Amino acid sequence: MQHVRLPHRRGGALLALLLALLSVTSVTSAAAAAPPGPRPRTPDGPVVGTDHGPVRGRSHGTYATYEGIPYAAPPTGPLRWRAPQPARPWEGVRDAGAPGPKCLQLPVFGTGPATGSEDCLYLNVTTPAGRAPARGRPVMVWVHGGGFTGGSGGEYAAGRMAARGDAVVVTLNYRLGALGFFGHPELGDAPSFGLADQQAALRWVRANAARFGGDPRNVTLFGESAGAISTCAQLTSPTAAGLFHKAVLQSGSCNTAFPRGAVVPGTPGAGFFEPQKTVQAAGAAAAGRLGCPEGPGALDCLRGLSAEKLITPELSQAFGKPAYGNALLPEAPARALAAGRFHRVPVIQGTNSDEMRLFVGMNLGAYPLRDAHDYRARLTDSFGAAADAVGAEYPLSAYPTPALAWSALLTDATFACSAFRADRALAAHVATYAYEFADRDAPVVQGVPTVPGFPYGASHAFELAYLFSAFPLQKPLDEAQVALSDRMTDYWTRFARTGDPNGAGAPHWPLFRDRGPFTQSLAPGADGIRPVGFGAAHHCAFWEKQRQG
Known part of the structure; x- marks a missing residue:
């Protein structure tokens, strides 16, 4: 059996690497995408005029795709570390038959040069076949995950969602790592460029959605992992006002944070946002290490370096989180959410029942959890004086193995209870629908190693194959799982259409309340979709006491 060992990185780099593991679920065609610029005309394919010029897509029977459309100018040369600028118009019909290049990023596993x-x-648009209704179709804008250092929009095939749900689906790229989340004193309080890119894509959608049959007044922003954290950040961003009208957060929120030593013993605990001044100081220090002078001129020097010199493990460690304390994010998103300072739009938010099994299982070879001694050592490393309390809340006798016990408590501490706390903050002001993806027999993605005695269950990112096509799975969805996939797609697209996931023939999904069974369990089988009591099942009262104590 081959184990994947996570490097012993500190703080933000570990978080970025953990969530970049999502990239193992992605199709890899974007890595070999054609270079940008107008491509030769093809003899067939639907043509749509955008505000920068016409594009020729591809018809796939029940849906059509238009890929590799520039929504902003290339952020290169003097535009590196600047707000996204308008794309240049083109003459003639631009071929939109393949995704544009993914943003520069390091490989998730092992070592190697940056790709992209x-x-x-660039962004990609998927539309249902046939004439759109006069009011336009709902528009769903997907923000990919990958720990803010990896992934791309082109990895997500949305044809099935668009056709079944009669929705226009847009997937996008945004700048990553040190190119997307860099800070420096010379940049002042410039927002994180990756988040600014997402807003630029939303402005493109507002200007062009109707041309693709979409309703620019009915836009849903949705994302998973770092994409969900981005979506939550946009909920709290004053500069995103009016750019979207509903939101879906899958396995990530404004307050998601890993405890110390979550997967690699000794690594500090951390969340996913940094104060602006912290990022600026990190940029000044990085400039010196890269041979650029202190003071005026450092930024010009840095812009003169090759992009590949800026996408390194060290710089990904320093610049893998959005900054707050700027016009886009004036305050920490978790604080804004708790205080009710967010856009008043309906929200779906949820997690998977076994989120952390993916990260723990893939790393058991390097950091084993064999017995009570190993379990106790991890508890002490992560929770210090609270180790006895955590161990009593999660006794080994309640779990088949120490590794599954550790995964359960990390799932609750990192994902489940942060989402539950965010649900309560959201539901105080807007219609909120909470879910838990709970198919514990969900197919494992190809490339994830089998670990004897350690089922991955409903782990991080495993719900994506139920919403998007073309994921390389170790086994296909069975009949009951296909039915669940259909139901989830219906819920997501109905919510995008009306702000309410409920509809004829579907099990009722109640609005979230913090007491009682108001979280919708999403699992196969006759009784698989039903409201459950989420907070108690995930020990959230215990974790809230630890957080406050």
């Missing part, structure tokens, strides 16, 4: 391109601000 600094010229990467």
